[in-house]
Amino acid sequence: MIDKSKLACLPSINDLMKQDKIKELITIHGQDVITTSARELLSDKRQHFLAGDDTVISNNKQENTAVLLNELEKAVSIKTKPSLQKVINATGTVLHTNLGRSNLSPLVMEHLTTIAGGYSNLEYDVANGKRGSRYDHLIEVVRELTGAEDALVVNNNAAAVLLVLDTLTKEKEVVVSRGELVEIGGSFRIPSVIEASGCYLKEVGTTNKTHLYDYEDAINENTGALLKVHTSNFKVVGFTDSVPGYDVCDLAKKHDIPYIEDLGSGLLVDLSKYGFSYEPTVMDVLQNGADVVTFSGDKILGGPQAGIIVGKKEYIDRMKRNQLTRVLRVDKMVIASLEATISLYRDQKQALEHIPTLQMLTMTKEESDARATEYAKVLEGLGLGLTITKKEAFSQVGGGSYPGEEIPSVILSLTSDKLSTSQLEEKLRQVDVPVVARIKDNELILDVRTISEADFNYVVTAFKEILS
């Protein structure tokens, strides 16, 4: 039998609300959240007690108050924490779609903060005191850097492909090689997008080989466009053949139909100088004659999520008049951060230095070795019983870019004398700023390529929290 008189040892809501600690919490979280949470907590205690658990209340009112205040602080901190939160990417996959793809440059963030927090000339022509267009802000710098006649920016590259097809090829056939009917992470499938845009997919060639005559044979009076899709997240090896974009383009010109290229990742610098295999840049594709090119803002470009469409003015003008453009339109934060990111490419050295995605991708093995050495020293110095070894491994580009390309790195491999490797991996995800790491050969892998110096401080905090 529980002794109901013990309930009197619980403080009343009024007693509780008079505590200094509560006043402190109210200045942080506001009166409403604290009052509601305090009521919930007290009622919880009573219910548990009445259900037979008399350990939830002690005979000392002061002690009960202290316990309640402590629990309240924790409950409120969990309740008010945003669902979308910072995490540390220790996986070495630079463009990790699940972890938010590209990180914006601090230089970009500065401009973004100014624009996001106030009024701007988003759709206002300041010089003439008239209405302006939100798309004008980006066009100049995109034209300057890519040589395109015109540009348009929408929500993401999937939206870009949809808009291009909906505008140029509705109710017509779009010719695509069977080797390029790709699915990109997050259920973007080229055949489905073609269907959704109200045109008909005309598949040509085979999975491993497509020839120019395959395209030529497919062209008829109902052909709306020839489309080439970058096979950005897989590689077909062995007995393969595909037709270079410029040949498909020449064929399209001969028949007076548009040639569209979905590039996936939009390169504005040639990364073959940094150990990557050659991939055409946006400039290359336009120079080869493509009428319309689409690419993502948050893949290798290193900006915010966006879909960028560049190409012939007559086609882009038609897209601007499409109602879908209104549906897929980008907000001022995207325009601000995309313009600022692309502007950094005016100087390649500046882009490589200040755009985190490019920084991480072009970090040499020697640089990762130096970083791994430095981080290992700090972690060992914590005296938490970690055994740390440096190992050679490969980081990944990710984000459906550069399939099969591996970046040579030096990484850290850890074991703990207190926790198993799977416990370590799990607990690292449960701290205030979660650290997402991998396990290989029963050791915890920290790939330092994706852990900036600033982020490493959080890694240190996490290890201290789970091991001391």
Ligand SMILES: *Cc1c(COP(=O)(O)O)cnc(C)c1O
């Ligand atoms: C990634 C990718 C897409 C989708 O781009 P999002 O910006 O993620 O919508 C479309 N096509 C190709 C070839 C891609 O690589």
